[in-house]
Amino acid sequence: MIEVKQVGKVYPGKVIEQPLTDINFRVEEGEMVAVMGPSGSGKSTLINLLATLDQPSWGTILIQGIDTATFKRKETTRFRRETLGIIFQEFNLLDSLTVAENMLVPLMLGGKKTKAARDEMHHLAKRLQIDELLDKQVDEVSGGQRQRTAIGRALIHAPRLMLADEPTGALDFQATKHVMELLAELNEAGMTMVIVTHDPTVASYCNHVLFLKDGSIQTELFRDEPRRVFFQRVIESLSLLGGDEHHLSAIRPT
Amino acid sequence: MNITYLQYALRNIKRYQRLYYGYALTIIVAMTIATSYWNLVVSESFQNIAKVLSQLNQVIEMTMIFVFIAEVIILFFSILFIYSTTYTMLEHRKNDLRIMRTLGSGFSHFLKYFLIEILIVGGLAIMAGITLGIVLTKLMLLSIEKVMFLPKLSTEISVLSSLVLIAGALLVLLIATVLAIYRFRPDRPVRTRSRFRVRLSLAVQGLGILTLFYGYYLAITRQGNFLLVFPLVIFIGSFFFCRHVIPTLLKLYRPRRLSLRKLIISEIAVQLRTNSTLVALGTILTSCALTAVGLVFVFQLIGFDVSSKNEFGLVYYEESTQPSKRLGTIQQMMTETFPDKYQQAVRLKSFDTRYVLPLSDYNQLMQHLGYEPRALTSGEAFMIPARPVQIKEVTPTMKRAQAEMNKAGYDLKEASDHGLLFGYNDRIETLFVVTDSDFAQLKRPLATIHVFDTPSYTDYGTKSWEDWMSIVRNIQSKSNMAEKAKAPYQLINETEDELDFIRIVRLVSFVVILLTIWLFVINASFLHVWMQMTAEKEQKRLKTLFALGFSKRSVRTFLLVKYGAVLMVPYLISIFHAWLLFQVILSESGLKLGPYLPLSLIWIGIVTFFYLISILPLWIRYPRHLLKKSCESSMYPMADSRV
Numbered sequence: 001m002i003e004v005k006q007v008g009k010v011y012p013g014k015v016i017e018q019p020l021t022d023i024n025f026r027v028e029e030g031e032m033v034a035v036m037g038p039s040g041s042g043k044s045t046l047i048n049l050l051a052t053l054d055q056p057s058w059g060t061i062l063i064q065g066i067d068t069a070t071f072k073r074k075e076t077t078r079f080r081r082e083t084l085g086i087i088f089q090e091f092n093l094l095d096s097l098t099v100a101e102n103m104l105v106p107l108m109l110g111g112k113k114t115k116a117a118r119d120e121m122h123h124l125a126k127r128l129q130i131d132e133l134l135d136k137q138v139d140e141v142s143g144g145q146r147q148r149t150a151i152g153r154a155l156i157h158a159p160r161l162m163l164a165d166e167p168t169g170a171l172d173f174q175a176t177k178h179v180m181e182l183l184a185e186l187n188e189a190g191m192t193m194v195i196v197t198h199d200p201t202v203a204s205y206c207n208h209v210l211f212l213k214d215g216s217i218q219t220e221l222f223r224d225e226p227r228r229v230f231f232q233r234v235i236e237s238l239s240l241l242g243g244d245e246h247h248l249s250a251i252r253p254t
Numbered sequence: 255m256n257i258t259y260l261q262y263a264l265r266n267i268k269r270y271q272r273l274y275y276g277y278a279l280t281i282i283v284a285m286t287i288a289t290s291y292w293n294l295v296v297s298e299s300f301q302n303i304a305k306v307l308s309q310l311n312q313v314i315e316m317t318m319i320f321v322f323i324a325e326v327i328i329l330f331f332s333i334l335f336i337y338s339t340t341y342t343m344l345e346h347r348k349n350d351l352r353i354m355r356t357l358g359s360g361f362s363h364f365l366k367y368f369l370i371e372i373l374i375v376g377g378l379a380i381m382a383g384i385t386l387g388i389v390l391t392k393l394m395l396l397s398i399e400k401v402m403f404l405p406k407l408s409t410e411i412s413v414l415s416s417l418v419l420i421a422g423a424l425l426v427l428l429i430a431t432v433l434a435i436y437r438f439r440p441d442r443p444v445r446t447r448s449r450f451r452v453r454l455s456l457a458v459q460g461l462g463i464l465t466l467f468y469g470y471y472l473a474i475t476r477q478g479n480f481l482l483v484f485p486l487v488i489f490i491g492s493f494f495f496c497r498h499v500i501p502t503l504l505k506l507y508r509p510r511r512l513s514l515r516k517l518i519i520s521e522i523a524v525q526l527r528t529n530s531t532l533v534a535l536g537t538i539l540t541s542c543a544l545t546a547v548g549l550v551f552v553f554q555l556i557g558f559d560v561s562s563k564n565e566f567g568l569v570y571y572e573e574s575t576q577p578s579k580r581l582g583t584i585q586q587m588m589t590e591t592f593p594d595k596y597q598q599a600v601r602l603k604s605f606d607t608r609y610v611l612p613l614s615d616y617n618q619l620m621q622h623l624g625y626e627p628r629a630l631t632s633g634e635a636f637m638i639p640a641r642p643v644q645i646k647e648v649t650p651t652m653k654r655a656q657a658e659m660n661k662a663g664y665d666l667k668e669a670s671d672h673g674l675l676f677g678y679n680d681r682i683e684t685l686f687v688v689t690d691s692d693f694a695q696l697k698r699p700l701a702t703i704h705v706f707d708t709p710s711y712t713d714y715g716t717k718s719w720e721d722w723m724s725i726v727r728n729i730q731s732k733s734n735m736a737e738k739a740k741a742p743y744q745l746i747n748e749t750e751d752e753l754d755f756i757r758i759v760r761l762v763s764f765v766v767i768l769l770t771i772w773l774f775v776i777n778a779s780f781l782h783v784w785m786q787m788t789a790e791k792e793q794k795r796l797k798t799l800f801a802l803g804f805s806k807r808s809v810r811t812f813l814l815v816k817y818g819a820v821l822m823v824p825y826l827i828s829i830f831h832a833w834l835l836f837q838v839i840l841s842e843s844g845l846k847l848g849p850y851l852p853l854s855l856i857w858i859g860i861v862t863f864f865y866l867i868s869i870l871p872l873w874i875r876y877p878r879h880l881l882k883k884s885c886e887s888s889m890y891p892m893a894d895s896r897v
Contacts, residue, residue, distance in 0.1 A: 053356060074360060077360035080356065081358025082358070084358070092349070093353075096265040096269035097262070101261070101262075107257075109354075109358050110358070
């Protein structure tokens with residue numbers, strides 16, 4: 001599904017920052033990948049590159065076998081509109097719209113206004129347990145509900161690839177668990193996912209974890225054991241990396 | 255339940271209504287003024303009256319030039335305002351745009367929903383503006399009637415001219431919006447500036463500063479060329495002072511202990527530096543307003559002593575040997591209404607646009623007006639002015655005509671110097687007086703002009719003036735006008751310049767005052783939009799100040815002083831520039847500044863008063879609004895780059 005080859009990214013400016021040096025990895029169709037690493041390790045840059053919101057300074061990113069650098073502007077837009085779903089830590093909902101309308105925005109952009117689409121929205125809202133909030137403005141609902149709305153918005157057009165940048169960063173423990181179970185369920189249904197996270201609990205839901213530090217991949221883990229055991233391995237890898245103390249102390253066993 | 259582009263646009267209008275208030279208000283005012291000017295330009299009754307009272311042609315030409323300049327100013331500032339407001343608005347909504355982008359909104363989608371918003375708000379504002387503009391036109395024509403001593407003017411508002419206006423306004427709206435969108439380029443990644451561009455901009459800046467100082471040199475030495483550099487001086491001067499000079503000076507203040515004062519001063523420096531585009535815009539607007547009002551004053555004070563002692567009359571021109579039926583009607587009307595007023599026929603013969611008249615007819619008319627008669631012998635001729643410009647200078651047309659008269663064997667005597675303008679129209683370019691016998695020998699078709707003495711401006715408001723105006727109306731009525739070619743009616747007038755000057759001053763003051771009002775409105779609304787935009791950031795800053803232990807009172811002082819400086823400093827710069835222009839104009843008119851000093855101070859006082867009124871809501875209410883509102887955190891998905 002995704003193939004990242006020798007990718008680097010430099011932000012121009014007075015102080016030259018290099019968030020990514022040389023990154024290589026593959027994400028198979030139907031995989032659920034977590035990207036972990038301390039602040040400033042280049043996680044968000046990586047997500048921006050995968051979402052074609054930014055272009056790598058060097059190297060190639062192949063998505064479904066196509067080099068994203070060869071995308072024309074319209075193709076990039078269509079790719080984001082049709083193939084991609086993105087979830088943010090800060091939800092990034094449009095304040096002027098209601099919950100339901102927020103979920104329908106990708107359909108508006110895609111030019112789909114069928115009744116089937118609306119039914120799909122209701123179905124999705126039920127599944128996300130926000131079907132009673134549909135007519136509320138987004139600032140009237142709680143953080144967890146907002147994140148579920150954002151997930152609903154990312155799912156409404158049934159994307160094949162889901163990118164999530166700290167999807168549970170602003171959520172409490174219960175909400176995190178709920179969101180992750182939902183994502184895992186979607187993954188089982190065949191959706192490929194890349195999740196950037198600080199949280200080993202979130203990583204333990206995934207079947208492939210990348211550890212990023214100072215702009216390069218330090219280590220990779222593949223899961224072939226129960227989640228609880230995998231969680232321990234994630235923590236071990238974090239501490240082996242020297243990770244950062246902050247993460248270890250913040251770990252909550254589930 | 256569904257969401258369409260229209261719904262999304264409507265929601266956004268609702269959400270950003272505070273931003274759109276100022277936007278709509280400015281468009282309404284611009285449209286109102288533009289419509290009234292436009293209606294004036296296309297008003298048929300206004301134009302017709304100009305044809306009848308041909309001396310008015312000059313006044314109307316002058317007026318139309320000023321109206322035209324006013325329209326250009328409105329157009330320019332409308333584009334500038336819409337452009338900068340749209341850009342500011344886009345900056346404010348950057349977050350939403352980024353979200354939409356990540357959801358797959360391309361540039362075309364973005365254009366779709368943003369243009370719908372702009373068209374809804376702009377369209378409504380344009381409609382409102384046109385409606386108000388029609389009302390203003392009525393008021394304007396009413397007052398023009400009074401100030402220009404004209405008969406009743408009717409307003410004909412044609413659908414076509416309204417459509418032209420609407421189309422023009424929409425075009426301006428779209429151009430400005432698309433320009434702003436293009437500069438903002440929400441779907442393009444950031445690029446670094448190339449070394450060439452950096453150097454180019456440095457060179458341009460250097461050139462700008464040189465121009466600025468050259469402008470100041472011209473102003474100090476009171477050279478007329480300053481008028482040409484003035485627009486540049488305003489632009490560059492505002493930028494230069496706000497962005498560089500004042501912040502650098504403020505940085506020099508380094509107290510030993512950190513205090514509120516130091517904080518305020520460094521904030522002012524930062525604000526002036528970062529908001530210099532806005533600040534310069536405000537400065538330019540107020541400068542223009544100030545200058546405009548200043549100009550009115552200059553005009554007024556030069557025109558104060560002008561008194562009206564005009565001969566005022568009707569000259570009927572006709573190219574036929576037999577008097578027409580229409581001339582008969584006019585003669586009858588004039589004789590019946592004004593039995594004791596003077597009438598005379600003057601014979602003319604033409605060589606294309608060169609006309610000659612017999613000495614006896616000329617002398618008869620001159621004697622009536624109280625001039626000495628002139629004498630000629632056979633073969634001699636002299637020139638009399640046929641157009642206003644010919645009173646002041648010898649034009650190429652005059653030289654050509656004189657050469658032709660010489661070629662025809664005439665000995666040209668000294669031209670008349672009485673400043674009498676012998677009723678001019680499109681056809682008559684030059685006029686010569688020859689002896690009666692020479693005139694009789696010319697084998698050319700005979701034309702006649704018939705001169706009628708009529709009531710003058712001193713009779714304004716009396717019955718004879720009313721009667722005269724009813725005759726004018728009768729002559730100008732469309733059924734009569736349609737009968738024959740263009741403008742057969744002319745005026746003869748002894749001292750037309752002076753009275754025209756009163757009319758010009760009054761009309762131009764009128765135009766300029768409206769323009770000034772608009773400039774103040776536009777300035778206030780732009781500041782409003784800007785403050786709305788910076789509110790969120792400002793609230794965060796206040797939160798920090800409170801957290802650091804500042805009292806509410808000191809924070810209030812902080813805000814008042816800071817915004818006072820940010821609003822007043824550019825204004826003071828603009829006063830400075832307007833003052834430079836004012837004194838250059840005065841010395842250009844050959845006047846000394848001394849006697850006009852109190853007057854100019856009154857002028858500055860009045861304008862400052864209105865400026866203060868226009869910014870007061872922002873200055874006082876905005877800090878209060880900031881203090882009252884709780885701090886809201888913003889959520890930027892990708893803070894590091896404009897991706």
